[in-house]
Amino acid sequence: MNEERFGEFVLVRRHEYVAELVLDRPKAMNAVSTDMARSIGAACAALAADRDARVVVVTSSHERAFCVGADLKERNSFSDADLMKQRPVARGAYTGVLELPMPTIAAVHGFALGGGFELALSCDLIVADATAVVGLPEVSVGVIPGGGGTQLLPRRVGAARAAELIFTARRVEAAEAHALGLVDRLVEEGRDREEALELAARMAANSPVGLRAAKRALRLGHGLDLRAGLEVEDAAWRTTAFSADRAEGVAAFNEKRAPRWPGE
Secondary structure, three states: OOEEEEOOOEEEEEEOOEEEEEEOOHHHOOOEOHHHHHHHHHHHHHHHOOOOOOEEEEEEOOOOEEEOOEOHHHHHOOOHHHHHHHHHHHHHHHHHHHOOOOOEEEEEOOEEEOHHHHHHHOOOEEEEEOOOEEEOOHHHHOOOOOOOHHHHHHHHHOHHHHHHHHHHOOOEEHHHHHHHOOOOEEEOOOOHHHHHHHHHHHHHOOOHHHHHHHHHHHHHHOOOOHHHHHHHHHHHHHHHHOOHHHHHHHHHHHOOOOOOOOOO
16 A cells, blocks of 8 residues: 655545545644645645546544534634635635546544535545534534535535525434435444445446546536436447447456456
């Protein structure tokens, strides 16, 4: 396993074709400071360009938290001008995760609040253990979810449910979060990372060209009318139909062997 550090607070570990993006600011429960946000964005830019990274899993090095959101101690020291200057950096962290071209999985335990939950929502799937507590409490401190929460949460649970959760700012524990669809898979305490990495490995056994094209079709087609969505799907299909991965996949099936994906 090789590792690469992005700044002080973000680590990327490689598990063959699975990349693990580790939030690594344990002394602050992974509160997202300006430096940490910049590092998340840089790590995501590197991963997006890495053709060997077929799936990304976002994890935490903190035992009791995935991420508690924005660093409010740092924010408290900001002038209005500082806050405006910091906004593109913060936004870049969330869009960096959201726009990763390969499938992404968040492995959540403990607190995933505010921007922490928005990082998880930016992933395609969320695996949570029994200790998870999620929520978007921003209105309780005078702001709104600004890392994609007002847009991603209703796409996941519907407009009315998202409104209730955002307007009340309430925290939701693991069992209810799973029942409401706030997380996709609920696992035993301490198993979120292992389960997420195992799921990622199963995904990564498939065609990297197919995985990226399928994600593109899912993301771009969401919310469109059916005819427009089918056009998005057709465009994505065309990028795979004449690829080396498709040729290898068909050959491997006919020869009854595991495929050796060219990734192009």
